Amino acid sequence: YAAKQAKNGAVIYAPDIDKSSQQSLSLLSEMRTALERNDFRLYVQPKVSLTNGEVVAVEALVRWLHPERNFIYPDQFIPFAEQTGFIRQLTHWMMNASAQACREWKNAGIHLKISVNISTRDLMDQELPEKFANILSLHQVQAADFCLEITESAIMDDPVRAHLTLDKLHAMGMELSIDDFGTGYSSLAYLKRLPVNELKIDKSFVLKMEQDIDDTKIVKSTIDLGHNMGLRVVAEGIENAKVMNLLKELGCDQGQGYHISRPMPASELQPWLLTWSQHQTI
Ligand code: C2E
Ligand code: MG
Ligand code: MG
Ligand code: MG
Numbered sequence: 001y002a003a004k005q006a007k008n009g010a011v012i013y014a015p016d017i018d019k020s021s022q023q024s025l026s027l028l029s030e031m032r033t034a035l036e037r038n039d040f041r042l043y044v045q046p047k048v049s050l051t052n053g054e055v056v057a058v059e060a061l062v063r064w065l066h067p068e069r070n071f072i073y074p075d076q077f078i079p080f081a082e083q084t085g086f087i088r089q090l091t092h093w094m095m096n097a098s099a100q101a102c103r104e105w106k107n108a109g110i111h112l113k114i115s116v117n118i119s120t121r122d123l124m125d126q127e128l129p130e131k132f133a134n135i136l137s138l139h140q141v142q143a144a145d146f147c148l149e150i151t152e153s154a155i156m157d158d159p160v161r162a163h164l165t166l167d168k169l170h171a172m173g174m175e176l177s178i179d180d181f182g183t184g185y186s187s188l189a190y191l192k193r194l195p196v197n198e199l200k201i202d203k204s205f206v207l208k209m210e211q212d213i214d215d216t217k218i219v220k221s222t223i224d225l226g227h228n229m230g231l232r233v234v235a236e237g238i239e240n241a242k243v244m245n246l247l248k249e250l251g252c253d254q255g256q257g258y259h260i261s262r263p264m265p266a267s268e269l270q271p272w273l274l275t276w277s278q279h280q281t282i
Contacts (some may be wrong), residue, residue: 031086039064113146116149178200201234248282
């Protein structure tokens, strides 16, 4: 095991890794193996219009099907993937899997936008727009079929470089969304200059709307702010009908959450869409 580590300079010299942490080192090598063995899975969660209930998009969410530990959720490995730079390979895998799914859905007459999450490390890669363009042409899908979700903190890590990459991606025709809005630090004056199409209100506010009037006020203010800036506003973390109706009343454009659907394997989307079109109550 030690020899394997020594051979890999990236592991040993990665500045953010606690070198004494055997756990994070073995996690990195396990992530690499998982990629080789194709153990990552594309899950999708529908985003619906709160005006008419139509499914407008799906968010791509990664799952790791570990041979011994069963499913591993992103919160348990995405931070490590970001620290070690492995995220770039994972983003590539997710973009490719999403483009492939997009092609299959189009062939079946289903046209939905796909939102893919990207990280700071991705934005620092000057070649990201070109890499994405190659994936799109490989699967014969369009940049306009995609929306990229980026957190405020990912942008603020290096605003100048992030802005440059985001401008290129937007110029290609991809939409941009600010994910987990309200949890990071970013100046509105700065956000205003970015080519953003959508604000996604963080689920921490949405989950507490029922119990805490302050959270409802934050959500309402964010919806108004987004609309005043000409942006679409999406709420994540809708767990019941009451919260969904409240968001509707507040004028929120789209919603996503367990009340509508949990994330599901991409292969299950088509049957789910059929049931939704027959039973949805928005
Ligand atoms: P996110 O992008 O903010 O995604 C929303 C998360 O909220 C997802 O968790 C989703 O399953 C969860 N969620 C959706 N509806 C509800 C609900 O009604 N109630 C509750 N309690 N949770 C809900 P997930 O899939 O575990 O992903 C967690 C985070 O990991 C994501 O947050 C995103 O930041 C990151 N992530 C996931 N997949 C990727 C990926 O492919 N690339 C990158 N860079 N990050 C990813
Ligand atoms: Mg997201
Ligand atoms: Mg989010
Ligand atoms: Mg979130």
